[in-house]
Amino acid sequence: MVDTIVSELFQTQALQVCDPDHPFWYTSGLFGPYYINTHFLYGSKEAAENLLEQIDRELARDNRLFFPVSIARQTEQQYETNRIYRHVIDELAGLASGLSFDLISGGERRDFFFSYAVAARLQVPHLSIFKDGSRVLSTLKGRPELYPASYQGPVFKGQTFLHIADLVTQASSYTRSWIPAVTALGGQVKDTLVVVDRAQGGRTILQQQGIKLHALTAIDQKLFEAAQAQGLISAGQAALLESYASDPDQFIQQFLASHPGFLQAEEQRDARTAERVNRFRWLQSQQS
Structure with missing residues (x-):
């Protein structure tokens, strides 16, 4: 059952995993390696x-x-x-x-x-x-x-x-x-x-x-193992998911350490992303 559900999550794009160097921004102001839209299992994003x-x-x-x-x-x-x-x-x-x-x-x-x-x-x-x-x-x-x-x-x-x-x-x-x-x-x-x-x-x-x-x-x-076994994600993507699942905060810090120009590059993409970067920096400042 799990393998079938996993393939359906990817087939309908209910689960999307980012490229290892380009995580997704979340509405919370943080970022991570995947997006989940479970309702796409209704059959498709359009439906x-x-x-x-x-x-x-x-x-x-x-x-x-x-x-x-x-x-x-x-x-x-x-x-x-x-x-x-x-x-x-x-x-x-x-x-x-x-x-x-x-x-x-x-x-x-x-x-x-x-x-x-x-x-x-x-x-x-x-x-x-x-x-x-x-x-x-x-x-x-x-x-x-x-x-x-x-x-x-x-x-x-x-x-x-x-x-x-x-x-x-x-x-x-x-x-x-x-x-x-x-x-x-x-x-x-x-x-x-x-x-x-x-x-x-x-x-x-x-x-x-x-x-x-x-x-x-x-x-x-x-789920990560099933997705990788089915060729739905790469080893690099699986490692990213495992890191995030283990500790989302540590994932963010490790990603920024290995991608020092990420935030600056994201600021230049568009106004919406720049706003998210600013919110992220504000959130980080509140924790320090």
Whole structure:
């Protein structure tokens, strides 16, 4: 399973690894050797961006009750027609079927790429959680139920949830939004299932919340070896990934030491990159 998921990550460009001498800039103001866009496993970058646009359009309509129906309809069509997406959903559903839970939840926006389709495969109710705090319950029978952000009550007292997400980094979305949204309705998130674990502390944070993390794959040594064995990355790229996974801060310092002209060259590329370099220098100054 891992080898297939790894090849699909690269095939759809959901995972991109940089040239050893040119790391990617992140919105945080730091840089690293890879970009991950797990939602590209919807089949392609184009297909994923089209669904994101539809999600944004539906959110702008501000009709929360209709939203799950509209987006789930699209993910079902994609499941029927796209081999890669169907394989990812089937793998998620297979893992989920071995867990014990009453409902599935997913959060705005990228969780919806996977949570609706898995709920459909397993024929279980789905709770859509939105960034404004509102929630919509979709059941197999009957009309959907809307719970405004301000609503709290024992709707799901004694019931457990499996939260499905595209990826987990440090689980900030869980602690800030997803877990409180479920507990406010009397439910409990006991497990979460993600496509990719970035292996950057999220598992430990979730354990502290009493939640067990399950993932199709992780950004770790096993993935690096599988990618190199399939010829998807070079030995130099694999070494870069291993260094970053071991210690991101040390990776940055070692890269700058071996590439002394990197920041100056990046400043000359374009205004956006120059801004990122300035932010990086500011961040470094705060640590010294």
